[in-house]
Amino acid sequence: AGLALHVLAYAIPFADVAQPNLTTAELACLFAGIAWCASGVGYTCSVGAPPSLSAVLCGFVICFSTGFLAGNAPTLAEARSSWPLRAALALSFGRWSSECLCVAALGREPSAYQ
Secondary structure, three states: OHHHHHHHHHHHHHHHHHOOOOOHHHHHHHHHHHHHHHHHHHHHHHHHOOHHHHHHHHHHHHHHHHHHOOOOOOOHHHHOOOHHHHHHHHOOHHHHHHHHHHHHHHHOOOOOOO
16 A cells, blocks of 8 residues: 555656656556655665664755656766666666656657658
């Protein structure tokens, strides 16, 4: 039930604002994967960190996951050049969800190259 609430909390505002070219089932599956990954990261951080550092860790995780792992800075070409950045980028749920949205949206559009 908790995962379903997470999916609804993220998917309804996103679908209303972005109006993606996805079916409801595809959008629900995408956001279920995002909520599942984000919950796992949150649970891991809360178990592994002492309570006195929870606010600092929360700020770090938010900045790291939304800034770095989204692919803006460093660029994807720069991130692929070093091993730790390449490994972190491969594990990024933000990257995979962005690629899933892009592929699903472009897959329904007629190709200009055909």
